[in-house]
Amino acid sequence: MIDAAMTTGSAGSMKDTIFNYLPPAMIAAVLCFWAYGPTALLNHEATLAVMSALITISVLLLEQVHERHAGWRMNRQEFVTDLFYSILSATVIAWVSRKIGDDPLVAAKASLGITTQWAMRMPWLAQVALVVFLIEFGQYWMHRLMHNVTPFWLTHAPHHHLTQLNAAKGAVGNPIELVLISLSIVALFDLQTTAIFAAINVLGVISTFAHANVRSDPPIFYSYVFTTIRHHSLHHSTDYQSTRCNYGNSLIFLDRIFGTYREGEAELVGQDERRRLSIWEQTIFPFEPLIARYRARKGSAETGGDSSAPAKAAVERPVPESVESPVTA
């Protein structure tokens, strides 16, 4: 009896240990693929998108094997929503961010005659690290901006309205936010394409695990530098103060440097009494104050100046706390 219990216990802890090491192991696998993979695959234009999808799918499968919270379990409604945003991110969002971000930077770089051949001569792994840092440094400050300035908050708030976390949730949010958060200055540097793609997939592994419903708590050598589900679930917490920390999408080290790091974890996630938004509500969310004002004005014109009823309705509409009073971090 005791032996059986001990066996179960050690099997459980063995499973925990294996899962705790999965995020660093997956990063190593991604790096090995882009460093030593078959040239035909590395040069194929679809490989990056396929790798990104495989990362999300494999972590979604891990959720089935070692779940973190039953309340975050995938259901049909969440799956359809997540699938929509995954496809949107890989197509429309990627295209728009290339058109308004990367292409103008490449053109400006060419017309100004800027060259950064020194970057190309760096060791391959250092190039990967540079891309990871450039993307994350931009995202960290963009994320803080979104939590502190109302128009930007209105684009980011839908992501905080998520009522559960899973491996695909990193891609769920208002389309304007998804474009803003994907902008970077990487296009200004001359770097090996495989190093850029490896960095994108490494960030994909970290941020996917940081949203995932997987019982995996990586060792300190990982969690000191990279964001984990513990850090990011706290950022998604229902209480306002807890959302004002741990802004690093993948590099929690930036929060440690800039004083926004906080230890902790949350199971209950959401915004405004955990109101779940539909895809349409997420899309129009930034424009809701304008729509409410327009309706109030229209109601006022129709009632000949008595605007009390529609105005009251507009005021009673739930507004995120930080929209009412943006606070500097």
Ligand SMILES: [Zn+2]
């Ligand atoms: Zn946030």
Ligand SMILES: [Zn+2]
């Ligand atoms: Zn998130």
